Amino acid sequence: MIRIKNLTKIYPGAEIPAVDNLNLEIGEGETCVLVGPSGCGKTTTLKMINKLIIPTEGTILIDGENVLKVDPIELRRNIGYVIQEIGLFPHMTIFENIATVSNELNWPKDKIKDRVYELMELMDLDPEIYRNRRPSDLSGGQRQRVGVARAMAANPPVMLMDEPFGAVDPITRGRLQDEFLNLQEKLKKTIIFVTHDINEALKMGTKIAVMRGGKLVQYTSPDGLLAQPENEFVEDLIGGDSTLKRLHLVLAKEVMKNPLYVARDSDSIADIKAKIGDKPKSKIYVTDSENTLMGYLPYAQLKREGSINSLIQPVKAKIADYTRLSEALSEMLSVGNSMICVVDDDNNFKGVISLQDILDTAKSESEIHS
């Protein structure tokens, strides 16, 4: 756990403090995003945690230990640090870059190699292909991944990330964010993340600290921030579409429901008719014996006889279970269906989401907070 108490930084010669009496508590496994306009003191705060900047006043405790009293070299080796892609050393190979910290810690060669390979695979970079390449041979997204891998090399419990996805195009950024969220779900690091992009903050954070002029404006969960902005400044930062943004915080798997009817591809039409009986008429989803989604049967087709195999039609509206609700809505609008199927990565059928479910979610979310 990280506790920041009465933290103040006044740069020499400056009259206004860059960080002004900041108090924050970040729980273990939490991702705390510091967000605000440039010059709000977010990066200064971050750099005081690993003593790249020495505070004027106040204390920072990591697991009860005052970082100001810890040797800076020792401290930094236990805190992962990711900055924009330019921080990769251009004269070193990808392998050497990732191995930097473990080399300093004098790990045996075998252990370093195992760790670097493990991280490269984790980051979706084939070690055999990329180990001897240089940062300049890589795409922006790949460089960013190497940056994250390098910070994680010595498996630090705490990671500091300063606009880590700032220098890539929006599409790559979105993908890197998703990858990192998946990773964080497994690794449960304590992360302090700096960004000026409120959407990134809402997506990545479990807690969001809005800063302005060196002061903390609001510190709460992403949903709390959208539902109850502290003042006009926070409202402006969020922008007008807070309901849509809240749909962005909810994953498809959290609201999906079981469909009314699911048929096996081995079922005959008579079986299906018997199952439905006189219940409401709608689409019948078809899976195989391993629960893989095959397609659907329109209700009208049930007039026929015999096997259903030739009647199955492909599903157009289909999303992954970790899709955000806002994206699910967008997909429904573009396909023109009021119902969308949810599948996992192996195309296993998980459930369905209807337009009504999305409306209900938006409604209930606002009821909770009003």
Next chain:
Amino acid sequence: MGFIEFLFTRNQMVLRLLLEHIWLVLFAIIIAIIVGVFLGLISAYYPIISKIILPFTQITMTVPSIALMGILIPLVGIGMINAIICLVVYSLLSIVRNTYTGIKEIPEEYIEAARGMGMTKRWILFKIKLPLALPVIIAGVRTSIVMIIGIGAIMSYIGVGGLGDLIFRGIARTSRNMILTGAIFVSILSIVTDFFFGKLENYFVKKTS
């Protein structure tokens, strides 16, 4: 006697003088690299010292080589030591200055990333700063070495041999062939060295970008 004929009959002597010249320059440049990189690093790390060292190396450049040689005679006499000191002094400016700029021009992000990862100052110097500044330092060495190949010819005046011998003797005997041989070989040596260091520089530029 024609020029080509002269070359063939005196090839032993020309080769000996060429080798002498190369040794003199090589010896001087190695000392200059050691001293120059050291002074450049100190200047980069301590701004106050840089305010003394950088102007000093610049001023020494304005002293004519023949004068510097003369100034040194009462101190170290004539001969090898005098010549080496002269050549080192003339080499220093580019090497010191390029080491200083090379280190100073490394983008702050690399240094910060290194510090943020818990690298010690010594590691940052040897693993990050020096390798990244290397192309610029080599460019400085390249300028210096090409320059002292030329100045080295003047050093024959205080009896250290080298291709300058051909030029001075040629002037004394008004032998056009001798002067020409000395001058041409000094030029060839400069051009070849420059080419080689250019390649070296390019190699390291590619390696660090």
